[in-house]
Amino acid sequence: MWYFTSPQIIFGEGALSALDDLKGHRALIVTDGTLVNLGLVAVVTAHLDRARIAYAVFDRVEPDPSLDTVRAGSAVAHNYQPDWIVGLGGGSAMDAAKAIWVTYEHPELDPAEINPITELGLRRKARLITIPTTSGTGAEVTWAIVLTDTASGRKLGLGNRENVADIAIVDPSLAVGMPRYLTIDTGLDALTHAIEGYTCTWHTDLTDGICLQATRLVLEYLPRVAVDGKDLEARERMHNAATLAGLGFGNALASMAHATGHAIGARFHVPHGRAVGMMLPYTIEYIAAEAPERFADVGTTIGLEAGTPHASARALADHLRSFSRGLGQATSVAEMGISWTDYEAALEQLVDDAFNDASIMTAARARVPGHHPPRRPDRGPSLGRASQSCLRACLHRRQRAGGTLYARHSGWARADQCRSTRARQPSDADDRPRGRHERAFCG
Numbered sequence: 001m002w003y004f005t006s007p008q009i010i011f012g013e014g015a016l017s018a019l020d021d022l023k024g025h026r027a028l029i030v031t032d033g034t035l036v037n038l039g040l041v042a043v044v045t046a047h048l049d050r051a052r053i054a055y056a057v058f059d060r061v062e063p064d065p066s067l068d069t070v071r072a073g074s075a076v077a078h079n080y081q082p083d084w085i086v087g088l089g090g091g092s093a094m095d096a097a098k099a100i101w102v103t104y105e106h107p108e109l110d111p112a113e114i115n116p117i118t119e120l121g122l123r124r125k126a127r128l129i130t131i132p133t134t135s136g137t138g139a140e141v142t143w144a145i146v147l148t149d150t151a152s153g154r155k156l157g158l159g160n161r162e163n164v165a166d167i168a169i170v171d172p173s174l175a176v177g178m179p180r181y182l183t184i185d186t187g188l189d190a191l192t193h194a195i196e197g198y199t200c201t202w203h204t205d206l207t208d209g210i211c212l213q214a215t216r217l218v219l220e221y222l223p224r225v226a227v228d229g230k231d232l233e234a235r236e237r238m239h240n241a242a243t244l245a246g247l248g249f250g251n252a253l254a255s256m257a258h259a260t261g262h263a264i265g266a267r268f269h270v271p272h273g274r275a276v277g278m279m280l281p282y283t284i285e286y287i288a289a290e291a292p293e294r295f296a297d298v299g300t301t302i303g304l305e306a307g308t309p310h311a312s313a314r315a316l317a318d319h320l321r322s323f324s325r326g327l328g329q330a331t332s333v334a335e336m337g338i339s340w341t342d343y344e345a346a347l348e349q350l351v352d353d354a355f356n357d358a359s360i361m362t363a364a365r366a367r368v369p370g371h372h373p374p375r376r377p378d379r380g381p382s383l384g385r386a387s388q389s390c391l392r393a394c395l396h397r398r399q400r401a402g403g404t405l406y407a408r409h410s411g412w413a414r415a416d417q418c419r420s421t422r423a424r425q426p427s428d429a430d431d432r433p434r435g436r437h438e439r440a441f442c443g
Contacts, residue, residue, distance in 0.1 A: 004206050004251045005161050007130070007141055011170035011240060013232075016131070019047035027084040027129075028077050029360040030097035032062070035089055040133060040174060044088055048187040056080045058100070061089065064148045064155065064266070065096040070103065070111040077104035077126075084345045087130045087165070090186065091137030091272070094130045098163045101128050109312045111147060114158040122162045130165040133174040135238040136186025136273055138193055138246015148266065155266045170243050173237040180226055183238075183248060187222040188277030190242040191320075192216065192257050195280065197249030199287070199294040200362040204252060211248035212301050217241035219302055219323065226327055256283040258359035263350045268338050278330055281317040283363070288313030291364040348426045 010018045027048055035041050036059050048055050058073045077085070077100055085104070087097025097109045105125050130140035143164040147156050177188075194214035197207055218241050225234035261276030262285065288295045288310065296312035299305075299319075306315040321331050330336045333343055354360060 002204055003161065004204075005143060005164050006247060006251075007165040007168040009141065009168045009170060009243065011243065011437065013172060013236065015169050015171040015427070016043070016047060016174070018167075018335060019044065019129075020050045020085070022048070022051045022053060022129075024051075024053050024083045026082040027053050027086050028080055029055055029057045029059075029081040029086045029088055029099075030061060030073060030100055031057065031059050031088040033059045035059075035093075035133060038177060040177075041088065043185075044086065044131065056082070061093045061096045063092050063271075064146075065092050065099075065184060066148045067111050067151050067156075070096055070099040070147060070148070072109070073100040074103040074111075077101075078107065081125075083126050085126050085128050087128065087139075088133065090132065090134040091139040091146070091189075094132065094137070094139035094165075095147065097130065098139075098143070098145050098165075099129065099147060099158070101126060102160070102163050106397075111145075111158070112149065112156060114145060114160060114163070116160050118160065120160055120162045123166075125193075127166040128163070129167045129169065131169045131171070131174065132239070132242070134178060134182060134186040135172075135175050135235070135242040136189040138190065138242050138250060139169060140165060141243055141246040142250030144250065146262075146272075153266055154353055155262045155357075157262075168243070170239055172232070172239040175235055175239055176230065176232070178229065180229065183229060184222070184226055184329060185271045185273035185277075186242070187218055187226075187238060187273070188280075188324065188327075188329065189273030190238070190245045191218040191222070191274040192261075192273070192280050193245035193249040194241075195216065195284075195295075195298055196255040196257060196359075197245065197252045198298060199364065200249075200253050200255040201364055202253045202362045203294070207248045207252045210244050210358070211252070212298070214241045214245035214304060214313075215298060216249060217244070221266050223323075223326065253362040254359040256287060256354075256360060256363040256365075259354040259357035259363070260350075262359070263353035264333070266353065267346050268336070268342070270336055274329065274336070275379070277324060278332070278336070281320045281324075283356050284313060284317040287365040288317075289365070292363075328348060 029041060029044065031041055041057060056076065058076045060069060060072060062069060071319055072094060085097050085101040087094035099114060102111055102114050102120060102122065105122050106119045106120060119277055120143045132140045143159045143161050145158040147158060149156055194211045197203065198211035217237050221234040221237040221241065224231050225238055238318040257276045257280040261272065264270055265272050265275040284295055292313040295316050296309040299312040299316040304312060304319055306312040323332050
């Protein structure tokens with residue numbers, strides 16, 4: 001048995017007018033100061049005025065919202081007693097709105113304690129509306145919540161199926177003013193959601209088609225809207241693609257690009273979409289060394305035919321790298337401006353943080369010989385503690401050999417690392433990039 005969770009989705013030009021008929025008394029809008037200054041909050045409140053719903057605005061959400069921000073927003077909700085919470089913005093605002101909603105209904109619960117196991121019994125005090133102003137995170141239709149623990153510098157993957165929004169309003173007019181860099185960063189996030197939702201071990205028949213269509217849309221329309229932000233057709237298709245990708249990966253899961261991207265993003269303050277988009281081709285090459293078939297499917301869907309599944313997976317990774325370069329995006333850690341000294345000093349923590357990220361659990365190659373990748377609960381036992389220990393050992397063994405997915409697979413292989421990799425015994429051969437990929441990493 002498995003589940004497919006979705007809000008009611010109102011989409012297309014003019015979707016925001018659905019707020020005119022909203023029933024209720026008070027709404028708390030959770031957003032950021034930038035959207036207040038841009039006038040987008042006023043656009044939403046004009047519709048709430050037509051519905052005769054009073055409102056208050058909590059506009060203190062920062063990028064990668066912290067646990068403290070959610071606690072402050074929850075205090076505002078307790079004082080205001082809304083019957084609607086409205087998350088307006090990108091993924092940060094919508095994730096903060098979800099967490100504020102949960103802790104408003106459950107004041108005894110700290111935001112760091114939100115989990116998929118506890119029965120919450122939400123909607124006794126309020127319901128949730130999500131309104132995305134970017135085209136990428138898919139947070140409007142997922143129940144995932146990503147918050148930052150500023151004390152440890154870690155991103156926390158939280159959430160419960162109950163905290164999916166009641167209504168998602170996907171109106172492309174709200175995304176027209178996005179700057180180019182944000183359009184690209186969030187677009188690559190949507191692309192990573194779509195590909196990882198299709199290739200993770202928890203994919204389903206209900207999510208596969210959604211993920212493939214989202215992939216097609218991003219690859220076709222992101223370059224167009226990056227060139228012309230006023231291209232309304234491209235804006236609408238990208239807004240729809242982001243929601244589709246959110247539905248797809250939100251009902252399957254993500255994979256290794258998200259685990260590693262979360263670690264890099266939290267440590268070096270790299271925007272989420274940029275970090276996961278950079279890691280995606282490298283993690284495809286790593287996973288496809290053992291499990292290439294579904295990556296080959298994605299390649300076939302977008303017209304890449306390379307003969308064998310392994311060759312098709314490599315062609316997909318190459319295509320995605322070229323796609324990012326065409327958008328002016330960094331394709332390595334070095335190109336992001338992170339120094340080798342800082343990167344090497346953080347490597348142990350990056351490995352630990354990626355290992356502890358929930359997304360690693362559904363990577364098709366998050367294992368060592370004798371241990372199987374995690375499976376959906378309806379398909380058998382998930383990865384236990386013993387296998388987790390083996391995963392940690394696998395990542396660290398690759399590091400000692402100079403070949404972790406961080407050091408080598410982010411373009412940071414040094415000459416001595418390349419020599420040590422080439423000198424390894426044949427038993428280690430399956431763990432290393434091969435042929436021209438090895439030359440690309442080692443120079």
